[in-house]
Amino acid sequence: MSLNERQQQLLGLLESSGEVKVAGLKETFGVTEMTIRRDLEKLELAGYVKRTFGGAILASKDIAIGDRTGVMAEEKQAIGKAAAALVRENDAIFIDGGTTTLQVARHLKADMNITVVTNALNIAMELLEKRITTVVTGGMALEATSTLVGPGTLETIGKMAFDRIFLGATGLTAKHGFCNSNMYEAEIKRMAIAQASEVNIVADHTKYGAKELFSFAGITDVRRVISSRLPDEKLMQACKESGLELLIAHDNV
Structure with missing residues (x-):
């Protein structure tokens, strides 16, 4: 079953947050509530999501936290x-x-003389299997994203200095910059940006034009976006x- 671009973006939001609400999606995409409900119905028929009262969740936790091989x-x-190729020895x-x-980590060369936090x-x-020096922050584990967040994570990152960082994003708009659907993860991104010499955002083209509640960086705060296509003329x-x-x-x- 083929998905249009809005439906692909919607599925991307679900992959990031694990759950979406119709009211929020209506504002995000600027369409009617009926349109969003039809999109969710199509995604449910395709087996991607399970509709709930007022929204939807991913049909399987494996899609949320495992090796997702679906959309994009x-x-x-x-x-x-492309992002991994930017990393240099001793970084x-x-x-x-x-x-x-995750794909950035997968494409780093094994045994590289770098330190990854x-x-x-x-x-x-993934990095341990490549025998790359790895530092894991402390913090509270979020099941949906397999990430560590909270004060402990922020404190650890705040004491470090990075040559370059690679962050994901739920959306990018000219007005709001880069955003994320999770408040705690947005905090982590802001702190990492403050400690970095070079900021890279990795995001497929479905993130263009999408926005979420939590903005973590303006366009001027980021050095580079690594994506799969160019955005529309206005955003470009x-x-x-x-x-x-x-x-x-x-x-x-």
Whole structure:
């Protein structure tokens, strides 16, 4: 069953947060409540989601916290490969949780002489298999995203300095910048940005134009977006005016 771009974006939001509400989606996409309900019905028929009162959740926790191979899988792999190519020997980097950031870790070369700090448990396991020096932050574990958040995580990150960081995002707009659907994860992203020399956002093209409640960075706060396609003309112009680099990955992974 093919999905249109809005439905792909909607599924991406579910992958990030584990749950969505019709009222919020209506505002996010600027469509009617009936349109959102039809989208959710289609996603449910396809087996991606389970509708709830007022919204929907992912049909399987494996999609939320495991190795998600569904929507935008090839694009995310290409983005991860392009992002990993930016890492240099002796770098100290931070990678936060998410399906696209996981692909960054997967495409790092084994035995690289780098140090990676992460608040994502699945990313830490990936790096250990590659024999890469890995520091895991403390904090409270979120089941839906397999990430560690909270005061302990913020304190750990606040005492570090990163050559470059790689963060996921739920959406990007010219007005609100980069956003995330989870308040606690947005805090982590803000702290990591404050400690970084170079900020990279990895996000497939369905994140363009999407917005969530918690903005964690303006366009001028980020050095580079690594994505699968260029945004529309208006957003691309805003990126150009702010000096935000757009690195487009190709899916020949």
